[in-house]
Amino acid sequence: MNQTNDLFHQFPSTGENTWRKNIERFLKGKPIDSLTWSIDSQVNAEALYRRSTLASVSSTKAAATNTWSIGNKFSTTDLAETNKNILGSLAQGVNSLSLNVSKSLSVEELELLLKNVYTNMVQIYFELSSSVDIPLFLDNLQAFQEKTGQPIQGGCNLPPSAIQSSIALQTQFTYFTCESKATEAVDSLVELLEQGKIYLETAIQHHLDLELVSTQFRFKFQLTDNYLLEIARLRAFRRLWWGLLEAYDLQNPAVPHLWASTCYTDQSKKYWNMIASTAQAMAAVIGGADTLVVTPSDGYAQADDFSLRIARNVQHLLENESYLDRVIDPAAGSYYLENLSISLQKSAWSRFIQKQEKS
Numbered sequence: 144m145n146q147t148n149d150l151f152h153q154f155p156s157t158g159e160n161t162w163r164k165n166i167e168r169f170l171k172g173k174p175i176d177s178l179t180w181s182i183d184s185q186v187n188a189e190a191l192y193r194r195s196t197l198a199s200v201s202s203t204k205a206a207a208t209n210t211w212s213i214g215n216k217f218s219t220t221d222l223a224e225t226n227k228n229i230l231g232s233l234a235q236g237v238n239s240l241s242l243n244v245s246k247s248l249s250v251e252e253l254e255l256l257l258k259n260v261y262t263n264m265v266q267i268y269f270e271l272s273s274s275v276d277i278p279l280f281l282d283n284l285q286a287f288q289e290k291t292g293q294p295i296q297g298g299c300n301l302p303p304s305a306i307q308s309s310i311a312l313q314t315q316f317t318y319f320t321c322e323s324k325a326t327e328a329v330d331s332l333v334e335l336l337e338q339g340k341i342y343l344e345t346a347i348q349h350h351l352d353l354e355l356v357s358t359q360f361r362f363k364f365q366l367t368d369n370y371l372l373e374i375a376r377l378r379a380f381r382r383l384w385w386g387l388l389e390a391y392d393l394q395n396p397a398v399p400h401l402w403a404s405t406c407y408t409d410q411s412k413k414y415w416n417m418i419a420s421t422a423q424a425m426a427a428v429i430g431g432a433d434t435l436v437v438t439p440s441d442g443y444a445q446a447d448d449f450s451l452r453i454a455r456n457v458q459h460l461l462e463n464e465s466y467l468d469r470v471i472d473p474a475a476g477s478y479y480l481e482n483l484s485i486s487l488q489k490s491a492w493s494r495f496i497q498k499q500e501k502s
Contacts, residue, residue, distance in 0.1 A: 159193055166191065182372065183327050185490040192478035210468045211428060212239035212266050213458045214404070214436035215451075216443055219244050222255045230259060235455055239266040239434045240297070247276040253287040262288075266434065267297035268317075268361070268402075277305050298361050298400075303345040306356070317361035317400050328369075328376050332491035333498065335362050335380060336387055340499075343391060357388055357397040364403040364432070366423040371483065373423065374474055377401055377430030379487035386492065403427040404436040413450075416440040421457050428461050429473045 166175050178190035189196075215237045217225050229240060248256065257267070271280065280299075288294055298317030306319070321338035323331035339360060346356040362380065366373050381399060388396035405420035405427075417440040424437050437457050439450035446454075462468045474480040 159191070159195070162191060162193075182487075183329050183490075185494070186329060186486045188371075188479075188483050188486070192482050194478065197478050197481050208468060209428070209431065209470055209473065211432055211458075212434040213237050213455065213462075214239035214241055214266075214402075214434050215455070216241045216243065216404075216436060216438075218443075219248070219256060222252055226256055226258050226260075229257075232451075232455070233260070233265065235452070236459055237455060238264075239268070239436075241268045241270060241436060243270045243272070244280075245272045245274055247279040248283060250283050250286045250290060253283060254291070257287075262291070262293045262295045265296075267295050268434075269297070269299040271299055271301075277301060281305075298359075300361075303342050306342065306345050306351065307349055316359060318359045319356075320361045320363060320402075322363040322365075328372055328487060329491045329494060331364075332376065332380055332383060332487065333495045336383060336491070336495050337498070339384065339387065343387075353391055353393055354395065354397075357393060360384075360397070361400045361402050364401060364427070366403055366405050366427055368406075368419050368423065370422050370426045371480065373426040374430040375480055375483040375487055377403070377427065377432060378472075378474060378480070378484040379491065381431060382484075382488050383491055383495075400433045401431060402434045402436075403430075403432040405438045407438045407442050409442075413440045417450075417453060420454070424457050425461060425465075425467075428467045431472065 163175050167173065170177070175190050180188040180190075182188060213236055215232045217228060217240060219225050219242050225242075232240075242256070260267075269280075269284075271277065284295065296316065298320065300320035301318045303319075319339075319342045321335050321342075323334040323338075325331040325334050339362075342360070343353065343356065346353055362384070364373075364377060364380075381401070384399045385396050405423040407416055407420075416438075420437050420440065424435060427435050435458060437454040439446035439454045441447070441450050467473060474484075
């Protein structure tokens, strides 16, 4: 350590003015401000950041590692076929299942769907459509667990009106799913906070334990091709959610579960989708996603064994060859990403407060 410090002292530090002059020289006289990136009306990303521009910040990861779950989506139209596909995916390294459910599955149907699946060892998320009878589904889910003797870990997407039923069922489950449809980064963060607040206020109305309720959230992010912005967006939201929970005087605010999926354009851009989803997946992992679904390059409706394997292997490469799971908060310390995360955080929180005051 002393040798390293001595080595640094041999080189004079370069001041910010010197950096700016050299950058503008390469820009052939254009001001460095011409490289400023406008994210939206309230957030700009500068071209140059230094240690002096970064205040002391804490890591956005509370875990001891950066591990994430490898997800895959499934239709439940044909239960036997879906079970076959699930078992094949699990054998290839998937450990998080996202099941699109359009009806209240009976206990027998759940047994067929999850046959030979160790439900206590994988995450299972039931994406319920509006046609599902929620109380009946929850009763059947409880009966299935009692019959098999294996708890289900994962979650589903219950509306605030079902909050009492969910608390009574089990605690190792993320019942409340918040998902933003906004296209702008700051707007999406504000929308997620607003949805989360509705659940918290509903819990208060029913005199429920907020500490317990706060453990049952899942926040879904639809990733875009904006690599650096997606890293910052996930990191910013984690701090924003902690800030909201602290506003409710929670002593031990729960770590939010961030669920991310890559975007898909159309089948005619199959190879472009493959490249884009790889960059999006890397951004999600660096940003701290807890579950990641890489959409096959030809979409789930047309996906074949090859595109499904490539989608899975993208995550295996990030984990087993890039070792991104071994670094806690990989973006921490990056002047650019830290500043961008903080800018998104401040702008989203300010806009959220303004909207709450108006309402």
